[in-house]
Amino acid sequence: MSLLLEPPIRQEFEYAAAPAAPASVTRPLPLAQRAWQQDWLRKGLILLALAAGWEIIARWQNNDLLLPTFLQTARAFVDGIASGELLERVRISLAVLLQGYVLGVIAAFALTALAVTTRLGRDLLEALVAMFNPLPAIALLPLALLWFGLGNGSLLFVIVHAVLWPLALGAYAGFQGVPETLRMAGRNYGLRGLPLVVQILVPAALPAIVSGLKIGWAFAWRTLIAAELVFGVSSGKGGLGWYIFQNRNELYTDKVFAGLAAVILIGLLVDSLVFRTLERLTIRRWGMQR
Incomplete structure (x- = not known):
């Protein structure tokens, strides 16, 4: 006869739950600490x-x-x-700067897109960047004056040179850092050439591209002011750099410093209103930058 073994019966215990601890109330920071957290x-x-x-x-x-x-x-x-004089000088400088900056950005992205899609384009970009990126844009001004004369054409030439190479180098470095899995995903969707660059590479490399845009803007702005200090007058009108140079000749040192202050303020405004807004709406919003 077999014996049926039954599991032992465990005695049950009932424990009373401990009372929940009261939720801690977060006290607001003092006004001085809250104010100090504001960047502005x-x-x-x-x-x-x-x-x-x-x-x-x-x-x-x-x-x-x-x-x-x-x-x-x-x-x-x-x-x-x-008096309106300083505003007019600023308007002239910004008009020339915007034209040269847009031309430089277009040329940089065209050259970079060619470099990431073809081997010949990559070799061309590497060779051109190695040759012309170390060359100061202001050093090309005498040659630009010989080719384009005394006017906006010479200024546009040196501005495009100042923008093109740092932006192309930054964008190309960003494209090279795109993970291969993203490239393969784009190819699986049938993307090749320019569509692959626009839809896959540009969004993935956006932090490097924005950084290149900021560097190109800084180079273009200081190149323009330096060029206008000497050759920036055309048809009796010059920009902000010419305003500084002219007042230096007339020994109006306070106006010289006022022109320099305008250069600084414009740089701060562009960085705060344009580039920081672009970063906040794109790369920070997408979690690509802290």
Whole structure:
């Protein structure tokens, strides 16, 4: 006769659940800490500190011809805005800059697209970048004057040179960093040539492309101002660089500093309103940049 073995019966216990801990209430940060977390406030305080240091050094030196005070420069800047002279110079410079920048961007993307789709295009890009990227754009100005004369054509030539090579190099480096799986996915969907570049490579390499756009903008802006300082007048009218050069000849040092302040302010506005907005709407929104 077989014995049926039954499992032992376990005694059951009932435990009372511990009372839940009260949820901790997060207290709001003090007003000073919340204000300090604002980027615009921190940067504004830095600018105020720099302006105060400038004012102190200029008053200590006590030579308006060499270094006007911050208040004198601000007065000259406001007077230039009120009279319309400074605004007109800025308009002339920005009009030329925008044309040259757009032409440089188009040429850079055409050259880069050719480089990532054909071996000959890659060799061409590498050779041209190695030759012309180290060459300062302002060094080509005498040759541009010989070819295009004294006017906007020469300025456009040197601006395109300043934009083309750093942007092409940055975009090409970004394309080279695109994972092979994305390229294969694009080819599986039948993408080849330019459609593959536009729909797969450009979105994946967008951080490098935006960085190249920013570098190209900086190079173009300073190249334009440097070119206008000497050869920027055409038909009796010049841009912001010519405004600085002309006032330097007339020993209006406060207006010279006002022109330099306009150059700096335009650079800050373009970086804050254009490039940071582009980064926020694209690469940061897509999680490609912190």
